[in-house]
Amino acid sequence: MYRYDEYDQKLVDERVAQFRDQTRRFLAGQLGEDEFRALRLRNGLYIQRFAPMLRIAIPYGLLSAAQMRMLAHIARKYDKGYGHFTTRQNIQFNWPKLPEVPDLLADLATVQMHAIQTSGNCIRNITADHLAGVANDELVDPRPYCELTRQWSSFHPEFNWLPRKFKFAFSASLNDRAATRVHDIGVHLVKNDAGELGYTIYVGGGLGRMPMLGHKIREFLPEVDLFSYLEAILRIYNLQGRRDNIHRARIKVLVKALGPEKFIELVEAEWAQIKDSYLKLLPQDIERMKGRFDVPAYVDETAADDGSYTAKLAADSKFAAWAKRNLRAHVRPGYAAVFVSLKANGVAPGDVTDAQMDALADLAEQYSFSELRATHDQNLVLADVARKDMYALWQRLSELGLATPNIGLLTDLICCPGLDFCSLANAGSIGVAQDIFDRFEDFDYQHDIGEIKLKMSGCMNGCGHHTVGHIGILGVDKSGEEWYQVTLGGSAENDAALGDRTGPSFSRADIAPAIEKIIQVYLEQRDGAEESFLHTYRRVGMGPFKARLYAKVSAETEVAA
Amino acid sequence: MSRLIRGNAVSADDWTELDDATAVPSTAKVIVSLARWRAERETLAAATAIGVRVDNSADIQTLWPELRDLPLVALEFPKSGDGRAFSQARLLREHCGYQGEIRAIGDVQRDHLQAMQRCGFDAFVPRDDQDLDDCLRALHEFDLAYQRAARDDLPLVWRLRRQA
Structure with missing residues (x-):
């Protein structure tokens, strides 16, 4: 912390x-x-x-x-x-x-929290890998760099009235779990050939109406030059970004209009004027920041793992199913990162009650060094749980309705609040999530389908990240009715890609059945259980999915004609 | 004479803003558009002093040779939410080293003044509906800042931490 x-x-x-x-x-x-x-x-x-x-x-x-x-x-x-x-x-x-x-x-x-710059055309909350500090594929903990950037961006006098909102994400691991390529600025912590720490900078990614993947604008930026480079990017954007059309005002539009090469040229020219200014960090600034984060007092493997975990896995199949799905490897032996699923049947994805929050605070104190993390998939993580505590934690999470064994599976879908709450939305998303939950409730079936990311937004603004879902659902309004467009093949990870539209949209009644058809086609087409949905789609293409999804519709059209 | 905020006080504005059609008074300090300054430089020399109004889409560093000897540059906030002049002010102060008055004009509101000041503005002509005494207070709403900008007379967090 x-x-x-x-x-x-x-x-x-x-x-x-x-x-x-x-x-x-x-x-x-x-x-x-x-x-x-x-x-x-x-x-x-x-x-x-x-x-x-x-x-x-x-x-x-x-x-x-x-x-x-x-x-x-x-x-x-x-x-x-x-x-x-x-x-x-x-x-x-x-x-x-x-x-x-x-x-x-x-x-x-009173608890060191705020709502500063969480909306408006300014620099928003900095996001990062939810497994930061515990992931075994990590170069360095990105969070001190995020906090440096949070402080630099808080109440920044120059950049509080930008053309449009501005989002940062940081990643420092081999697998990008922070969707950095779909942020205005994505920062990857890296080492250069000389072994020095620094950053690879991506600019101009984003979802919404014009989904785009960020361009790599700098392969290696030295560690101490973070603020000057960010100021150069933000200044070029503040001065040259479009302000005449809210839908063309994000930095991605500027980068596209200028072309990445020209954009880089402008940023580098501005940076040359400020890189050796007061904006340069001193190594001790970074060390001091690292020192303000608590280091968990891990115990050694024998103390963390008394053997009860393995025994309970063998004795309790429900516990084993949860552990298989909801735990992730930890850099420390004897520990695991525990995902708390906020995707239970009958609950809007991401919703938590006050009683659950209190109970989670207790569990964090008891089992995970008093810390929790929120993920961009709308779940929570207790990141530092010793194996000896795992069974007791699972029992308590089960009582709380927070142990649905579905992390990474179809019902671990992400979705925006939709028409039920949001004034921007064109269509409901929570009800569709419920339909999908009902249809795929059997966890064995979900396990058989395997890892799949279903993402849903109630409008073009794309808060549910539908364009980077393996399966994406976008709610649209058609003369007062809620309809849903479907995309396939998107990803926000290392293999980042934007999904392809299947074709005409589906009615509220037909959308959940359409998802089921897509899953059926995948199960038929995949080359064994090892081939993921995304890989299968990329291999076989849209054809088989399209054929199944629209078969009935075409038949009806012919009858009507 | 209208009033403005300058040097931590409300004072009478000793400059007159002119549109491009109004004749230049013979002895006055006037602010004119950049276009007029370019077109009528010789006639305008009759006035006591000239300040120039720069559009918020202008490239400050390109204009610098024309601005460097002026005692006043007015940067415009055409509507609230358009923050380009914040960057222009910093460029003028920090990249160009301009020492004259940088004046904020247009949709200048109480709640934006301290950020303007930190970016290098040192005179403010608030919108007519703004309470000037309240505006003065707004210049000191925060007495600490995370980041340095053009003007660094606020205590800066990183500097305090380095000194600790």
Whole structure:
């Protein structure tokens, strides 16, 4: 956990006071609707379909037990008893009342949390690998670099009124678990041939209406030059990004319009003027930041693993099924990272109740060094659990409805709040998620299908990342009715790709059956159980899927003709 | 004479902003558009002092030879949310080393003033509906900053940490 020093705390407290005064002026009629809108957005507050929606930042997904308990308190005191974890490792509350939001933010500040820059056309929360620090394919823990970047970007005086929102993701591992190629800036921590640490920088990725993968604009940036290079990119964007059309205002459009080569030339020319300025980090700045993160007091393997884990795997098949699906390897022997599934049947993906949050805080304290992580797949992780504690943890998670053994499977789908909550949405997504859950409830069947990423958004803005789903579903509005377009073959990982449209969209009644047909085609076409959905699709192409999906529709068309 | 904020105080504005059609008074400090400055440089020399209004799409470093000797450059916020002039001000101060007045004009609101000041603006003409005394207070809303920008008289977190 990163722990605030007095300066971090003072800045957050001053922000609360500032927003309290802004809210007071707005409610007193001294601050106009438009002016206040821009200010409240920079504190994560949207006015939504039914009520305000407040988005709280969870920097790089890392939460302490005390913070989780505060989120439970907020759910109870200001909301209807639950919160919604998002695809950017944040949490949203859908029912706070505007006059109470300053108090809510003051409560958050007592546990070193805030909602700064979680919406609006500014630099948003920095996201990272949810297995940072424990993954066995990691070069270095990216979180101190994320925190440096969070602080650099917080209240940045120059970059708070950009053409459009701006999102960063960091990754430092062989497998990209942070979807860096679909962010405005993706940062990969790397070593060069001389063994020096630095960054590979990608710019111009994004989802939404114009999905694009980021371009690599710098192969190697020295470790101490992070801020100057980021300022150069942001400055070029702030000055040259389009502001005439909200749908053409992201940096990806600028990079595309200029061409990556020209964009790189502009950034490098700007960077040359500032790289040796006060923006250069000192090695001790980085060391100091690393030192502010707690290091878990791991015990050695024999103490962490007393043999009970293996015995319970053999004795309890339900536990074994959960362990097979929901645990990931840990860099320390005797430990595992535990995924807490927020994709239970009958629950909107990513939703957690106040009681569950309190219980998770207890479990984190008991079993995982008082820390939790939020993932961009809308699950939670207890990252440092000793094997000896695994069975007890599973029993408790099961009681809480948080042990669905589906991590990475079809029902571990990600989805936005959709038409039920969001004023932007064209179609519902939570109901479709429920239909899919009902249809594929049999976990043996899901295991047989294997790893697959289903992602769903209720509109073109793509909060559910549908374009990079192995199967993507996009809700659209057709003369007042909810319809769903399907894409196949997308990925946000190392093999990042945008999905291909299958063809005409499906009605609300037909979308879940369509997903089932896609799965059937995959099972028929795959070259043994080892071949993944994505690999199969890339090998056989759209043809067989299209043929099955639209067979009936064409027949009807012929009859009608 | 209208009022503005300069040097931590509300004061009377000693400059007059002119559109391109209005005749230049013989003894006054006037702010004109860059286009007019270019077209009427000789006539304008009759005025006491000239400041130039620069469009927020202009490239500051390209313009620098034309701006360097001016006592005042006005940068515009045509509407709230258009933040280009924040970058322009930093370029003018930090890349070019401009020492004259950088004045914020247009949709200048109380809640944006401190960021403008940090980017190098040192005079502000707030929108008519803004309370100037409240605007003065807004210049000190935060008394700490994570990052240095053009003006670094705020205590800076990284510097404090390095000194600790």
